Amino acid sequence: MALRAGDHSQVAMNGLKEKVLTLDTMNPCVRKVEYAVRGPIVLRALELEQELRQGVKKPFTEVIRANIGDAQAMGQKPITFLRQVLALCVHPDLLKSPDFPEDAKRKAERILQACGGHSLGAYSISSGIQLIREDVARYIEQRDGGIPADPNNIYLSTGASDAIVTVLKLLVAGEGPTRTGVLIPIPQYPLYSAALAELNAVRVDYYLDEECAWALDVAELRRALCQARDHCCPRALCIINPGNPTGQVQARECIEAVIRFAFEERLFLMADEVYQDNVYAEGSQFHSFKKVLTEMGPPYATQQELASFHSVSKGYMGECGFRGGYVEVVNLDAAVQQQMQKLLSVRLCPPVPGQVLLSMVVSPPAPSDPSFAQFQAERQAVLAELAAKAKLTEQVFNEAPGIRCNPVQGAMYSFPRVQLPPRAVQRAQELGLAPDMFFCMRLLEETGICVVPGSGFGQREGTYHFRMTILPPMEKLRPLLEKLSQFHAKFTREYS
């Protein structure tokens, strides 16, 4: 029997064996993954917070994390009704309490009835609680002017990220020149590039048009597709609308053109629509890919494959920590859908509290309900403040020489372009850093403001950007924007 015992040549002189798992032996696809939103700049921000707590003197008193779309971390209060229903579901003894409105109790009882053992502690079925899938379907129908949605095409998920990765997993196949290619916008939300690296798929970049408020141009899609066909097999097209990090909201004609393009070129459409409630600019309106595709009629309505994603983390609720979301699939092959169901079942179920919050988001209090007035007031206050902050951000940045910011039509981010002096670019290169990373690191060290360099999202060669959320509270946002602009001016002088 050719039994090979532990290889003693691997025992080094100091008696230490080499580790089984090292950078050299680990999964090479995982090594290629990058995720800037929580990259080195955020690790440094965490260190700075610790130093401040330890009393180390800094030119600032707090670190402001404008790197991530995390509304409640920035002080936004949870929507009362959502939390009331969830508390009732978590601890049903509260159903007897007089301190909760009747409609919250009704909602909670309805959800508990639909849970295994009438408890959030039971697994749900893998696609999510059937009642909540039905709630989601009704929400989609209402959003899309009555176009039907089938609960069986809706899968609840652990935030939108989980559902996006699940659909990408189904799509990847092939090797060498037949490897699956996936078109993603540049700039993009780096979940896409990270997931494609991990899955060993080919990332095909198409550039959004900064000169046209980051609009999507089909000619550019075509260029990217055509070049990609030389070395991979492009099979899917990802759209983020409203845009992250761009804040762009797509016009209906653009969406129609994209759908025609996808149909002609045989691309599976993935529509990341998690910011569908975050539209601020006058004249901008959210159009779902599902609605436009259906209204275009056959063959698009009947044949074009689409997955549309939504989340409880954004919108007016910002319940990121609960990890709730869903995907609706349209025109998916029935056998593939069975495979998707099977794949989801391995992870048992998405977190039930996130499912419960999603149910509330898609079926909020009706005008006749006791909680309606407060719910509406809280919701509107959040959205109105976000709209004001979107406008303010654009305005203050555009007053600063060397910074140019497109209108923040929707979502939660500005993605301004900054001019960096050639000597700063050179200095960054000497340090082995992307020039905008160098800028953002210096900004963090000197002001405590944490934003993410554009290089983490992708940008045209030789241009530099950063992504900053519009989420800090109004009273902090203006000084923040001004401080950032002043830092840029100082940085520019320093390297001129």
Add this chain to the structure above:
Amino acid sequence: MALRAGDHSQVAMNGLKEKVLTLDTMNPCVRKVEYAVRGPIVLRALELEQELRQGVKKPFTEVIRANIGDAQAMGQKPITFLRQVLALCVHPDLLKSPDFPEDAKRKAERILQACGGHSLGAYSISSGIQLIREDVARYIEQRDGGIPADPNNIYLSTGASDAIVTVLKLLVAGEGPTRTGVLIPIPQYPLYSAALAELNAVRVDYYLDEECAWALDVAELRRALCQARDHCCPRALCIINPGNPTGQVQARECIEAVIRFAFEERLFLMADEVYQDNVYAEGSQFHSFKKVLTEMGPPYATQQELASFHSVSKGYMGECGFRGGYVEVVNLDAAVQQQMQKLLSVRLCPPVPGQVLLSMVVSPPAPSDPSFAQFQAERQAVLAELAAKAKLTEQVFNEAPGIRCNPVQGAMYSFPRVQLPPRAVQRAQELGLAPDMFFCMRLLEETGICVVPGSGFGQREGTYHFRMTILPPMEKLRPLLEKLSQFHAKFTREYS
């Protein structure tokens, strides 16, 4: 420009284009995934429930889902203290209520202080809330008799499944004969085979010894490893202790032998210890791999790589729906650990409510706390009933001719062996079914009892089993076990 438009040969005669995503074009690794715990038998159980609701006459009045370790779905009540703290965290207005004990309020306030924006709605850092990682570290230290645990080696997760897949992801590499092989027990929990199929790693089966109460035998590990080295590169060894589906609890000497084997053969150890609180048999005791490894001293203590997994879904709490868990890594290469941190950051964070429950599980009320008495009483009641049900299951099954059941020393399942008459095996083969799948399907159709065929977990060729949870309430369990035994007798007569 070599622009290739949509290929019109793909438009069939009926005007329908072929779908982009079909069984033929989808990810072939996903196609290979199987997950019996939620497979065809469970889909049929769902259908039967629907038929019963619609008034279809059946030889039973309810479907009993003994297929999955989901305690609360089977009627187990949540532990009051856990839900009180969680409700306070979800809806902090309740901190003013006189209806909550002081220690629950203190716990909730402590956790909220550690959350972004003092809200569960904020993302946590990707490895989990630091305070809760520290709680987990203290729990591990106490469990392991004072052996230190470093919070920075602890990563909170979306149930244990998520953490297991994350570690497997780091380990897979290579192609052809250098592909990563992972040793898994047979019978196994099918998350392992499913994840390995999806990741395109090689599954290396080692058989547990049914004649010795499903004990692990190092000679069999060695056989499996030796054979596997011909066609892959085995790099990790998975252990499930207490065993799922076997219910076996490993003796300390066995764990020591496994650790020596892993060290000699350079295998990364993955210890699935989610049932560490579920040990029932006299003389059985849970020993963590971390503790045994540390007490063995160098070189094991200082060099052997280990990942140990735990969960809030099992134990006495059974909070499956919240998807909470953690992994502790030991002797992991520092650079790999950074890569792991990066990989986790792409998914932002595990669900915060699950983190909160985990915090409670690892730091329950102390004897001086007002909630202690009730907490202890509830916990003990659950564990005592599980112990009684484990014993009853073994006893009733072993009274039935043709059924043989090893002692359920721990975990939540029995995995009895059933004799199936040759004519039944033949009939199953004619139907294209595994013989135990045929048996379980017939059982479901005639009795409403839903259990999972042994073929979904793996078993020695020619033997047949099923996995049944011990979770149904005591008053239902005995009739259930008897009904199952009687069905087996009838089935045996029918095919003799």
